[in-house]
Amino acid sequence: MQTPEDFLEGQILLIDKPLHWSSFQAVNKIKWLLKSKLGLKKIKIGHAGTLDPLATGLLILCTGKFTKRIPELQGQVKEYTGTFHIGATTPSYDLETEINERFPVDHISEDLLLKTVSERFTGEIDQKPPIFSAIKKDGKRLYEHARAGEEVEIASRKTTIHEFELTRIALPEVDFRIVCSKGTYIRSIAFDLGRVLQSGAHLTALRRTKIGEYSVTLAKTPEEFQNALTQD
Structure with a gap:
């Protein structure tokens, strides 16, 4: 472990964020440890x-x-792994909110999943951030608008999916590995994938x-x- 002077001069720390912790909590915990x-x-x-608090890693x-x-580190390519649930949606696109609608999955095959991911979700794509996100609109965070029940028009943005691999298909669950550019919302990929499959996710x-x-x-x-x- 480095000296106090090393940390003041500058260090890059790799932290494995626990589930349910916010990024802010993790920063505060490490800062408190260094000081104390x-x-x-x-x-x-x-x-x-x-x-997000519901993400780890x-x-x-x-x-x-x-x-x-x-800023230099933020701009680098990122890799994620995780699980989509096919056949149901939530307002937040994840488990922060309860399921609000269910859809059939009988028509979804492994071939259809693989083809959809390959043809529709690799390369440069357009995506809208989730309404439950920290992006600001009209001076408020989107999640503040969402929790107030306000409807907000969200502009789509370009993002790049370098790799999208389905590592396990056991409907209604699908495990994945995604390599993507800065600013990509994996929750939005889940929602959009469900919609393209004429189901939900x-x-x-x-x-x-x-x-x-x-x-x-x-x-x-x-x-x-x-x-x-x-x-x-």
Whole structure:
């Protein structure tokens, strides 16, 4: 583990964010640990790309002077793994909200899934962010509009899906691995995939496994990071 001066000069920390933690909570926990365990009165720290509370996996934290590198890290290609549930939708496109509609899946075959992913969801695509997201519209977060029951027109945006692999098909569940550009919403891919299949779908599990060349296999949970600080 590095010295207090090393963290002030700048470090890149790979954190495996636990389920139900917000990215903000993870940053605050690591910041508190650095200050309390290393005797630092003040230290800058920030993350290079938010993860939803219902997602786990790689969160890159930058300390000290390395916080200037956050925009560069945010722009790198990301890899995710997870699970879609085919045949039902939720307003948030994931498990944050309850199922609001169910659809038949009898017409969906493995061949149809593979063909749809290959032809409609690889390369540059248009997608609309979920209404339950932190993007601002008219000075408010979209999720604030959603929770207030307000209808909002959301503009679509270009994003790039470099790789989209279905790793397990056991309807109604489908496991996936997706490599995509910055700003891609995997929840929106779930919703759009369900719609193209003339059914419905939502995201039930999500894990970020890579950001650029940084892998979650080298990351520490906040507890592991704390133990490493304490041991040293």
